[in-house]
Amino acid sequence: MLPDPNSLYGPLDPAPEAGWTSAPPRMGFFTDTSVCIGCKACEVACKEWNDVPGSGLDLLGMSYDNTGALTANSWRHVAFVEQPVPAAGGGPGHTEFLGMPGSQPPGRTGGADGRTDFRWLMMSDVCKHCTHAACLDVCPTGSLFRTEFGTVVVQEDICNGCGYCVSACPYGVIDRRADDGRAWKCTLCYDRIGAGMTPACAQACPTESIQYGPVQELRERAAARVAALHERGVTEARLYGHDPTDGVGGDGAFFLLLDEPEVYGLPPDPVVTTRDLPRMWRRAGLAALAMAAAAVAAFVGRPS
């Protein structure tokens, strides 16, 4: 199926679509959370390379997450989820485990004898570099642009701080800095990948949880990894953001998760917020035409 000429929804290759001729393959991240050890080397490498300012010295009490969220000053964010694993077979006294992180403080499990199994999920989140990037669609200055690698980058010298992109992002990724008002987010290390280097976070990741490469290749690798995990009985492994037919046309940065996306703080079914723009404009146009027609009719029908 060919995409809509407006290219606001559906599968496509974003760089040629944005006008790049002879663009290199689309590049992205595959973040395999099943091997993430939560070391936060990605957060630190990102800050060091991109000269990202500090994000505050606050103990948040959200397990080992003291970063809190992706913000203008945190372009990688490692989420930590402490959760009990449902006891096999359940049994009397066991409540249904719905996969959601518990409310604070923890203490759901029993005492020394009644303790259920327990697991600790870690996941390094990042800008998804959507195929259909609403932030880019709504940017009035052209500060946000599509690179030849199919990634989405803010040009800080053009951004005027209007903040339209912030509300447009279906993942809540892009954010403005309080002090200068401009929008900041992951660039997929545009300066590094342009020079043939690996983005700082992927370079620093000790366990290859963050993998960088051509998106097509990463998708194949991810599918093989899920199959391998399923074979080993890790049936809860699933991909997130890999599907070109999803609401954002697939993410340039996608994930292997071990639980529902909500558990990690990700939207379960994100949709590009500009998807309905053509229809809205069509309707608005129709409404305007109808209004005009009515107005004309009012004059035409007027007895002379």
Added chain:
Amino acid sequence: MAEAHPVGFQWVVEAKRRGAKVFHVDPRFTRTSALADTYLPIRAGTDIALLGGVVNYILSNGLDFREYVLAYTNAATIVTEEFADTEDGDGLFSGFDPDTAAYDQRSWQYEGHEGAAGEDTARARETAAGLRHESHGMPVPGRTLRDETLRHPRCVYQILKRHFARYTPEMVERVCGVPREKFLELARAWTENSGRERTGVLIYSVGWTQHSVGVQYIRTGAIIQLLLGNMGRPGGGVLALRGHASIQGSTDIPTLFNLLPGYLPMPHHADHPTFDDWVESIRRPDQKGFWGNARAYAASLLKAYWGDAATPDNDFCYGYLPRMTGDHGTYQQVLNMIDGKVRGYFLLGQNPAVGSAHGRAQRLGMANLDWLVVRDLFLIESATFWRNGPEVATGEIVPAECRTEVFFLPAASHVEKEGTFTQTQRLLQWREKAVDPPGDARSELWFFYHLGRRLREKLASSGRPRDRALLDLTWDYPTHGPHAEPSAEAVLREINGYEVAGGRPLSAFTEARDDGTTAIGCWIYTGVYADGVNQAARRRSRHEQDWVAAEWGWAWPANRRILYNRASADPDGRPWSERKKYVWWDAEAGEWTGYDVPDFERTKPPSYRPPAGASGPQALAGDDAFIMQGDGKGWLYAPSGVVDGPLPTHYEPAESPVRNPLYRQQANPTRKVYAHPVNSVNPSPPQEHSEVFPYVFTVSRLTEHHTAGGMSRTVPPLAELQPEMFVEVSPQLAAERGLAHLGWAHLISGRAVIEAKVLVTDRLTPLRVDGRVIHQVWLPYHFGFEGLVTGDSANDLFGITLDPNVLIQESKVGTCDVRPGRRPTGPALWDLVEDYRRRAGIVAGRPGPVLTPGVRPAGGGGDGRAGAS
């Protein structure tokens, strides 16, 4: 491992990808547990019981790798009938002398060698003698009596079996709090994955070593690995993860009081008055193995130190070497400082005010010096304790009156200087300098070279004999650049060693001579500069060589990647299996060959048997795989060299809320205790008042911070990742003590009270131990009062109790009380601690008895006069 060694953990993840099953044993659920297939919560300080359970599982089910065990270990060796085991009495081996709280080892010897005196273990403890056995066993006679059927009641195999018979799965559960099913899962996986076709690796870190029985933890692990045939083979071994980039290097070329380079012992004034006495104490005329050449290593070292001044006629200036007179370990030094016996102190890349046990003692000691030199990247707590430390708040240190003059000298970081790192595989890797150090920051090499140069200039006209040692030193390293930086390669060349005549770099330590014709800075490193080439700087990609990657860096000794790899072949020299093929005997070529450098004389056939009267390397038979051991065998049983017993035994930590379920003796009877007024030990059963400190606490690292925090709490992108001191408690303990998530708690021991934010988490779990619930809390030890993020120091809670073999402190387990809210400040702080001390019956300077009341010495020789039966 994921928590403290995330980069190394990539290989565990890689192994897991290939189907390996990962077990993690830890008091708290860590990042490692998160990736492990099975997590076993354990009560801190009970690992010997767990590992002893595995030994018992192997022996009682006959799961040992029998051919390997027979050929390469001392399982068949017969022990003297004078030996009495802990199992025969209350938990003491034979030979215990209650007066010195040390063992006479004569009753532990091999049959037929009862006359062998072993060593004076009280003195061995003072001088941390266990350290010098890092690369070789104690001197023991080469020829032993053996029973190849392993049926003799006094052969090591049978002794081992009896010793561990009580370490059943039920006992493991009772002692450790590990459910027996989980324990059996571990034991099964370990044994099923060892043998001809498979090998298993054991990885440990300071969670094992920093105990009053730390060395015996490692011994237990080594016994398992020997029984399962996992030593000297690919994918096997016992790997120590070191706490910093080159801790292995700083043991090889030591920053320790009792060792010289290459594990040569520092001479003791009474035992080693002459060069010959010293050398003969290292080698023993009738023992097997390569320590037989100790004289050449020792002479070459002194030749490297004192050059032309060192000659065979003056014993190579042996008289210049400092002598030990007793315990000069770091904790004794600190107590000496408090007592005014130490005038000056150098701190290089160390932050004892935060990183060492009993922080208050550390700070009080450093506040009582004439001068203190601190070289570090940042202004750390050990440089500012005199004005910002907690003792200033309590009035114990008055800044205007503190007599210590502190000199802070900025140091270059590892990217600002060149040199080598030596990691856990003994691999030396050369580092280039990436950038110049900022401002006045200088390398350690620069500092010591120019300090020595200036001292020598000041003393140049001295006629005093005591200054000769300094003036005769070879101190001629070439320098370069605006700051006259010494050449690190020139130092490496000296470490490697060279022919005195002509200066040709040596290729192997077998070229070392005892006649003064060779000079070697560290004999085990000989070869790192072979052919005048910096072999440590080799960086051939692993894609361009085989999987052993022998051309990446250089490993000591002789670029050998796996030690004792003769054991990777069977006694006849054939690989145990095709899958685990590594080093083997090529009969046609008449030599050992393989993927690695064979750890054996190249042309000695497997069938070789030494002639009567042989010693040194010549006495090694063709199947004596453990070539540095006095009897050529891997030691399941240590007849000497380990001062707290020939076999590991579960003793409770010095501070424990639990009565030892296995023996009447509660804690290690030979542990090093300092009866100094600043030191104290919280009471443990059967002492009274142990309930005053009802909780177990343990400390370790977070990934986000580095040790005492000097390199992470000072760096913005790291500091913000873990910005506050906290304590992790289970929901059950939080409920019991009224602790609120993110609220404050304070923890009290007999030494200190500290405060921390509370993290209530299921990652800490109460354990059911011996019929009661034991709560454990966990603290990071990274915090101090300087840096971008600050907090109280967890190590302040610890007292000083040491392992007797190597004098390492027990800083992984202690007891405390936990209360909600912030701690008091000012004088009220000490009122609180004093109140606890009074209730616990702690008297300053009077630790409880080392021997548990009522414990009777075991077997023959228990009266301290062993060997008389």
